[in-house]
Amino acid sequence: MSRHRRRAAGAALAVTAALIAGCAGTSGPASPAAGPAGSGAAHGGSAAPATGAPQAGPVTFTGTVTLSGADTARGRFTDTSSRKDPLGNVFASCQDWARHLINGAPDAGVDFVNPGPQAPVGGRDIGVAFLIQGYGGPGTYTQKSPGIRAEISDGLDSFGNPSSFVIVVNPDGSGHLTFTGASGVNGTSPAKKVSGSLIWTCR
Numbered sequence: 001m002s003r004h005r006r007r008a009a010g011a012a013l014a015v016t017a018a019l020i021a022g023c024a025g026t027s028g029p030a031s032p033a034a035g036p037a038g039s040g041a042a043h044g045g046s047a048a049p050a051t052g053a054p055q056a057g058p059v060t061f062t063g064t065v066t067l068s069g070a071d072t073a074r075g076r077f078t079d080t081s082s083r084k085d086p087l088g089n090v091f092a093s094c095q096d097w098a099r100h101l102i103n104g105a106p107d108a109g110v111d112f113v114n115p116g117p118q119a120p121v122g123g124r125d126i127g128v129a130f131l132i133q134g135y136g137g138p139g140t141y142t143q144k145s146p147g148i149r150a151e152i153s154d155g156l157d158s159f160g161n162p163s164s165f166v167i168v169v170n171p172d173g174s175g176h177l178t179f180t181g182a183s184g185v186n187g188t189s190p191a192k193k194v195s196g197s198l199i200w201t202c203r
Helices: 003-025 094-099
Strands: 061-069 073-079 126-132 139-142 148-154 157-160 164-169 175-185 193-202
Touching: 061 126, 094 193, 126 164, 126 175, 148 164, 148 175, 148 193
Parallel strands: none
Antiparallel strands: 061 073, 061 193, 126 148, 139 164, 148 157, 157 175, 164 175, 175 193
16 A cells, blocks of 8 residues: 555544544433432432421410419510420420420320420519320310329429319410419428419410
8 A cells, every 4th residue: 555545544544533432422412410419309309308406496485474372473474495395306386285296296205394484583583384294185184183293483492292283285385274282392391382373375
């Protein structure tokens, strides 16, 4: 083969290789653009659910507390801490709080507690808490109901074991309670007795 023919053949082979390479680079459709990590949207899938710790729900309680007897007090309160149970689980709504549900399931193993003052009332630290074991949802609970413990305080005075009480929890999260004859405990003279009430709404 002559020198010119060898050059021509080499040039033809180079052109053919270039054409083959160009076709290979455009032989298939472009891959779809990737969406946000985990979204699945770029491939027509549903967005992945958000993960992580639940955020505090909108539940806020407001109400009035009253004490009479050996200690007397009256005032209004706002309670946002009761939007969580003692383990820090968040109640999504007032209705869930009243039903004692966390993420749609019963909050098993945790006592139900009424809302109450979380800050001084009239300059005094007042606490009125009734802890209900085996809480069964909205309804009326009394001293005849099993597994209920009262923890009442006014400053350094502590009271418990009321002679009678009534707790009413409504399906919308509102409610009220009254108690009589709570005696001094934990260093407070048993001769000191208080009665009282607590009314609350939920929003």
